[in-house]
Amino acid sequence: MNHFDNYLKTKDFLVSGESFDLVYDKELDLLKTVPQPKLKELGRYYESEDYISHTDEKKGLLSSVYQLVKKWSLRNKTKLIFTQNSGVGSLLDVGAGTGDFLKVAKESAWKVQGMEPNTKARSLALEKGIVLKNSLDEFKGEQFDVVTLWHVLEHIPNLDETISILTDLVKPGGSLIIAVPNYKSFDATYYGNFWAAYDVPRHLWHFSKIAIEELFSVNFKMEKIKPMVFDSFYVSLLSEKYKTGKSFSLKAFWIGLKSNLKGNTSKEYSSHIYCLRKVK
Template sequence: MFTKNYKFELQNEEKIYLSTKDFLVSGESFELIYDSEFDFLKTFPQPNVEELSKYYESQEYISHTDEKRGLFSKLYQLVKKWSLQKKAKLIFDQNNGVGTLLDIGAGTGDFLRIAKEKGWQVQGTEPNKNASKLALEKGIELKPLLNDFEGKHFDVVTLWHVLEHIPNLEETILKLSAMVKPNGTLIIAVPNFKSFDANHYGKFWAAFDVPRHLWHFSKESIKNLFAENFELEKVEPMIFDSFYVSLLSEKYKTGNKFSLKALCIGLKSNLKAKRTKEYSSHIYCFRKVK
């Protein structure tokens, strides 16, 4: 049972960008509100912190499992295996070697496990107990809260598709700024609501994923949000995201568990992004300058 005890009220000057719903768990309807100051979208109504955990209670929420049954799970795990090596190389290159690493929203701990094997001193957070248990079985002990690392500093801090889930966005950005060492690296991966596949699928776009995704970012919004203490060094595409998200979006739209059309949309999104630079998801690499 999902009660509606929400965090903020809609302001008169705020405009509805899109109406969508939670296709994964509750079936509830939500609005996406455009914030013109930072060029991003806010999920409305926004569940409070106590309510949010209920929206993650699904076996189909595969980032909290190591599930390999079913098409989407198999595709996810296959791409994840490749992307883990790419992520490990990225943090090594950005840091010019190994060092201290904090991964926020570490899920089942696979990224930290790979990084640890390559010589990094790793720590991480994960509020989901089932995911943390799976991580511990891999030798990765995770803390539930970012506050558990207050006062500590790291060479590299990563958030792989996590920032969009965090309720207290402004407070979290301040904490991240404090945790990254001077000249250290902050790496953030998030979906891009200005991509072709987002525009094509509209309310069915799986990366809106309301209300688990509380914020929906553009390239400009990410740069603006972190501009005070960080310099954006580079932006990299996550080319597989358009295929996976399109497959899931087509499932939400038509009920088809597999669709060649969705793969074509994913490919088209990547091809268009070669010109527009608006991929389905991006990785943002920041350098701490203050």
């Protein structure tokens, strides 16, 4: 029996201009990008100088805002993992980008490792003294106190298989920390098919709180869900650019603020950090 319904149609505003459907999975309360590119074709959708997470670019307003917020968020991420682990320990960052989070964690005495499939991003990380592997398969048999995925899970094609691998990588009693956009936020509803965090087809899945809890319910307990309040501003700026062509918009800041204010009541923010504890 088909448990998918059409949700909306959007397009790749960053690279290809191709159209994609988002379909709603009623069982998991998540959206799926359709069609999903074949694994060997996914790489070409990341081939853009504007794909900020694979660069350290600071030119232009959006890049500057992104890098400024990233610097602030790195400190908060390090505090969060310290709290979740009750001190420092071993850390694996999946989809580590250019290695900035691992660099800060390493400087805070964490024993760090990371995975990043993008060659350019791995090279930039290496310049910072962070050696990244290109596949989770290379960590087989290892376990970590904390495993993090900062805006990564939505990019992964083989979701069920990856969740199984992630489960094995977390020590019993250890933490899995996942940050993903929330399609139930006010800014997502407001911008509709222009919402930048849909980011098709790089984002293959679009999660709700229910979806994350359900996907990880067998081996993990949800301990806390934290908002990423700056995401609404950045995503709204980019969404406004897609919608109007303007690279700067005061309206975007208002929508970002409104999303956070509404999120304070609804608890549906632009992005969430999910802190999960592996059952011993």
